[in-house]
Amino acid sequence: MVDPRISVINERLSRTRRIIAVSSGKGGVGKSMVATTLALTLARNGCRVGLFDLDFTSPSTHIILNAPKVQLKEEKGIVPPKVLGLEYMSLVYFVGDNPAPLRGADVSNALIELLSVTRWGTLDFLVIDMPPGIGDAVLDLVRLIKRIEFLIVTTPSLLAFETVRKQVNLLCELKLPVIGVVENMKMDKTSGVQVETEKLGVRYLGSIPFDPQVEDAIGNETKLMSTTVGKVIQEVGKNAILAEARDQ
């Protein structure tokens, strides 16, 4: 018995130049916000970008983007709809407002199904909003997508950073590229996360000061890109991703 879906995943992603998984050790650190603003930044710089929300149990990028409900277009698979210039895919297109109470094996199956059925166009970047932690989805993506790179989001909290430390160690053991760590919701000038990140041998990409305006910017692209998250991620996108892409 062979699962035929696995064989076609690489073909589905063959027209995507780089795949960036935005991850975190814990939930609630602003990973979806970073993934969304990163995707929008890359698109605003003239790149062809896809955003893939794989946080199945708590998807939120559709709210950040204010993505309209649409009838998905089928063309020998599913063509991701365009939202604010991004090719966009999320499980919310299939579950609507209902919860998706999925166990590990179900997460894996849903992930494989969406990877095998979604027909991304020619993309410079596919940004993936990952579920938090190092569970099934991370292990599946590492198994199925050989070219995946990770961008990790943390907060200044020791609790959040400890999980990041484990995540970075795992990714390094697996010899997977880590673009760097972004520190979100920073409320003082301490440099603890930067020091600890650099001790791990990973690039510290920058810090995002806590911005109470972010909540009000959800669903509004212009406001969102004017928040501290938007501004810092635009710099991270230019300096750590686009600059490297130009150098290659």
Next chain:
Amino acid sequence: MHEWALAEAILTAAKELAEKEKMKEVTEVTVKVGELQQVDRSILRFAITQMQPPLFKNAKFRILKAGTTLRCRVCGTVWRFNSKKVDKETAEAIHFVPEVAHSYIKCPKCGSPDFEIVSGRGVWLESVKGAK
């Protein structure tokens, strides 16, 4: 049209297997289609015939249907999925991603969405036979 994506996946996987076994010609491919995914077998068969590479030109494609059994993890109730009991929109969502059944289907006895798809989830390549 989802059937075309599945047909492509089936042919890619079958070709990989045939090449691994050093087959010069594939004579028979058996595919199992779980009821939960509600794949239209006639469209799937048509898509396969339209896309099949030369290695499969004389192959017979057996596309078998498998019933779907669900088991509640809370109370242990076992029941069969019946595609006729779900509305069109739900059926379409489950067709694309069978796991979203957990968002729409509940245990008929205790109402829990925490059930296991015991059998008949999606599409499986059962066997590839051929001449070496």
